[in-house]
Amino acid sequence: MDRIVDIASEDVFLHVHRGFLLVERQGEEAGRIALDDIGGVIAHAPGLRWSNTVFTRLAERGVPVVICGTNHAPSVLLWPLEGHHLQGARMRAQLAAPRPLQKQLWRQIVSAKIMMQGAVIERHGKPAGAFEMLARKVRSGDPDNVEAQAARRYWKLLFGEAFTRDRAAGGVNGLLNYGYTVLRAIVSRAICASGLHPTLGVFHANRANAFALADDLMEPYRPLVDDFVHELASEGIEAVTPEAKRRLATLGTLDLVHEAQTTPLGLHAQRLAHSLATSFELGKPRLSLPFTLATASAESRDFEDA
Known part of the structure; x- marks a missing residue:
């Protein structure tokens, strides 16, 4: 199972030795992990030092490196130049995708996100019928911004009336x-493994955002993070502590229901990215989307555009 490696300690040096990522402090080994077991590296420490080989070896395995600011939000994401063997053809199809197709894809993504928000709210014993209704109101491209309507309701229900996402x-x-x-x-x-380009988003298109597509495809999974954070907060953990990071780093192992099968989030994300590549190639929306941690109804899985 791919592991997320978090580097938060100051004055450490990262380098590669015989297939392992080694962490050293003051010349002494503080930890190691096999490169083949790494699914992503997240770096928070300002005083961190790296060997250039770390980046090249991780890039060979398609592993992204995320460098964060003081607010724990990503500032830099390093991306390998080489990816899927069909990368060139898939990127051309991605670039040529017509706007109507992109809008249909965004409708499916937003609908899935709202359904997942409803599943999280229901999980906490609160009425969630409005979210299914809102999900069905989403039109191609979401011109009515139903996503924002759902978010206003969602945050208050999950974290209380006083909470504001900031x-x-x-x-x-x-x-x-x-x-x-x-x-x-x-x-x-x-996304890298599927041969798509991270800058070419379906909806997000800020010229300063080199990973717009990642921001698109992570939308349906965001409520799963919210659920994790709600659990931490209910235990009195409201800061990014080592325990909080350890638990949040297991997000990729969280099971999701898809077509009557249970799939870890990390594997499901690969299926979603592959289905997006297929959608670009076929010119039709064929997204493999998540909906809930529990059983999803057949009706809730139907988000095809007529």
């Missing part, structure tokens, strides 16, 4: 930032 804030917001960073690394690796 990337620059600490506490629960800092935990959410860190969890989304883990998720972004998982999804970014899946």
